Amino acid sequence: MLRASAMVACAGLLFASSGCIAGLVGALGQQIDRGKKLDVPAQYDGLEDKTCAVIVNADYATLVEHPQVVGNITANVAFRIHQYVKGATVLAPATVLDWQYRTPQWRALPYGEIAKELGVDRLVHIDLYEYRLNPTGNSYLWDGVAGANLGVVEADGLAPDEFVFSTNIVVKFPDKEGVGRESAQRTDIERGVLTLFVQRASWLFFEHIEDKYPNK
Numbered sequence: 001m002l003r004a005s006a007m008v009a010c011a012g013l014l015f016a017s018s019g020c021i022a023g024l025v026g027a028l029g030q031q032i033d034r035g036k037k038l039d040v041p042a043q044y045d046g047l048e049d050k051t052c053a054v055i056v057n058a059d060y061a062t063l064v065e066h067p068q069v070v071g072n073i074t075a076n077v078a079f080r081i082h083q084y085v086k087g088a089t090v091l092a093p094a095t096v097l098d099w100q101y102r103t104p105q106w107r108a109l110p111y112g113e114i115a116k117e118l119g120v121d122r123l124v125h126i127d128l129y130e131y132r133l134n135p136t137g138n139s140y141l142w143d144g145v146a147g148a149n150l151g152v153v154e155a156d157g158l159a160p161d162e163f164v165f166s167t168n169i170v171v172k173f174p175d176k177e178g179v180g181r182e183s184a185q186r187t188d189i190e191r192g193v194l195t196l197f198v199q200r201a202s203w204l205f206f207e208h209i210e211d212k213y214p215n216k
Helices: 004-034 059-064 069-083 095-101 112-120 186-202
Strands: 035-040 053-056 123-134 144-156 165-172 208-211
Touching: 004 112, 053 095, 053 112, 059 069, 069 095, 069 123, 069 186, 095 112, 095 186, 112 123, 112 144, 144 186
Parallel strands: 053 123
Antiparallel strands: 035 208, 123 144, 144 165
């Protein structure tokens, strides 16, 4: 027969083991939860079976410092809509960019007039109000940010000059502070910012899978 002290010791060990197991199970559960994916529906599904165009606006300073950014966003958002939105016919990005170049006053036109000029039912308008790769005044650190207001115009709707859907998009890359020039190349930061932005912008229009906790 076990002595009382031995029984107490065994009970203590059993309790400690149970606590460790519970802690391990809890940690595993949190890890599994962090790795979960979510099926997310489109926030705007009105591009299906419609003709549409993606047009991007940026201020003069952004166009000078990052001359490729408007073309990159236009082409990649348009491609993903074409690829994933059922029945969507997307106007070629080159056609849109050429029209913008030949129509310098296009920003002053009503949205419905832009859609009419481009000959589409839907206009995806992206106003890129912020785009940078470094903190303001510090070229030695990387801190990529892209921010835009995105709106959709229904040219065949009751209010063709107004957005029927609008939202704000802000992405940052890298996701940690203090990354210096010795740790990453400019092309890596730009690719990261653009990839995240295009993904977020295009996801608005079709069902997709997202991480439950994207920042974990």
